[in-house]
Amino acid sequence: MRNIVLSLALTLCANPAQAESLSAQDRAEINRLRTAQGHSPDDISPLLEHVNKAGERGLPVESLANKVKEGLAKGIDPKRIDPVIRQMTSRLESAHDVLQEAGSRGVEEGNHHRAIETMAEAFARGATLDEVRELARISQHDGKHKATQEVLAAGAKSLAVMKEGKIPSKDGTALVGEGIKQGYRPSDLLDLSREVKRRGSDFQEGRASLKVLREQVRRGERGDRLFRDDHSGSGRGDRGGRDDRGDRGGRDDSDRERLDRSDRSDRSGRGDRPDRIEHPDKIERPDRLDRSGRGRD
16 A cells, blocks of 8 residues: 555656746756846746746746746846746646647647647737637548647647738638648648748739638648649748748747847836837737747748
8 A cells, every 4th residue: 555655646746747847957047147137036036936837837838938038138127027928828828728628629639838839829929719629620520630739739820820911710710620630730731821821912812712722632732732833922921931830849939929129128228118028019918919939920
């Protein structure tokens, strides 16, 4: 009996899926940056506490730690970093919850942390809970392939990218859902979304048809062949395709919001406005989700 209790205790304590703490390396780097900027340990302790609590709730903390380091490296006051971390955490929590819901309905887990970070980025770029639920429903309906949470998250991000190109949510959801049903990988879905976004004006003005494109996907045509003979894309919709490839190592835009120009604002003495931390991310209006990141549109 004693051995059973001990084994159970060790299992509960050692389950890395339940908690992820700030690494010693990240903590040391944050302290180095703190010292270089002349901040006291008390100045950054709320940030560290917030990151650790997020990890205790089973959320990935690498993106949060990176954001703290980015802010400190740019000379931004820790008090101005705090609302950005809180907003990122809120999106990670929403991503965690909707993926857990999808899992209860048959969507396989896959790389859970990568899925959370990609889904958080999808929310940051404009995807909604209802759209994600609809994608999950479509992907489970008569699909040839079993969707994973990672694929669902990439699908949500792909839909958000298409919406940036003025593609209606209903049409984008149907197209992405068909891609998921046909076994498109995360990278395939993101490539598809970039091409559709680039040609957004063509779809709006009738020079291209989303219905025809969806039928091509339904017939099993792969993403790299869909636009092979189409030279109409002007590239105006998506000037930098790199940032939409968020299926690599979980390094998505949810951890890339830039604290960019507030350091210049601080040095120029033009006030301490939280909305200048990140040009699209208005801290005072958390419903306006941030679309920036280490990759650029």
